[in-house]
Amino acid sequence: MISDFLERLFLGQDDTTSRDNVKSRLKIVLAQDRANLSPEMMEAMRREIVEVVSRYVEIDTEGLNFCLESDQRATALIANLPIRRIKLEPDPKPLADTDTPGLDPQLELPGMSASESSRGFSDDSSSPPDIDLSL
């Protein structure tokens, strides 16, 4: 009884309050309202960005992360593309046909060697760079 009282006194309730509920619900619904971007559009954009970037660098597909964040009334696309290796020279641009877009970011130049990669980003880079494309 007394311990319960003390706990309430100093720690407050442990359950999430309705105030916390409403705040988290609002934040989610507002991020969607503000972005107003369909999942299909988002997926198409993600594919094309990965396609372009992987012409120049080799991306770690496991660690890919795309999300929309809204903060201080500005919506930003936060894309985290961990880079495995820098390519020696960019892959040729894909031809106009979009039947089979270059979905596979694991493209690799045959002559790629370890020494070149060490000049740029290496596998063990602890914090992969963020690409911030503000909308």
Place this chain on the structure above:
Amino acid sequence: MGRIIVITSGKGGVGKTTCSANLGMALAKLNHSVALIDADFGLRNLDLLLGLENRVVYTALEVLAGQCRLEQALVKDKRLNDLVLLPAAQNRNKDAVTPEQMKQLAYALTKKYDYVLIDCPAGIEMGFQNAIAAADEALIVTTPEISAVRDADRVVGLLEAHHVKTINLIVNRIRPAMVQANDMMSVHDVQEILAIPLIGIIPDDEQVIVATNRGEPLVLSDNFSLSGVALQNIAQRIEGKDIDFLDLDAPYDTIFSRLRRFFKK
């Protein structure tokens, strides 16, 4: 040239018209000349809150139709010399006027009045478009409820798209005891989510209903009310004065809740 300020919210019933009436009165009490425009065509209420419903002869619609001069349509308040109301038509719907016409009316009023306050209807359709067309500044009224905050956010987005640069937030109907019990969002929560500057905090107050019954806005009443003071403070902040916000938590701030907050930090 006067300032044109629209009072809007998105959601209905959060206190737009009450704020419009009281802020108009409060600014007039501070010796500014004020014109209030009721932009809620078809559902006008501002005349009731001001207690001027019996003196409405012409409305904005007759002015636009050329049936009377603008000055004839303005209802002058007898309690405060510098306050006039341009009533909305009650028998027509919101499509009766265009944004261009609202601009004409508001610009004409800025020549004579320091402040032109536009009471916006709920929603984001034609009536809203009309109300914001002429505005340089906006006051967003919201309550600490999920639906009101969501609608307010939508309206802020639309105002920004219409190049209304100055947007300030009024959080209405705060219940400090519920905030203390973590059963209501605090002013800080709402402001953080909407991310626009705060200009006023108004506590939930039964006196608002009494004032509405009498047609006598709170800021005119001789009786002290916390919400009346809050509204007068907002008027002074609109003038540009730096006034501290009311500490609504004080009566609920026991030694225990202070200790708890201290240890939580």
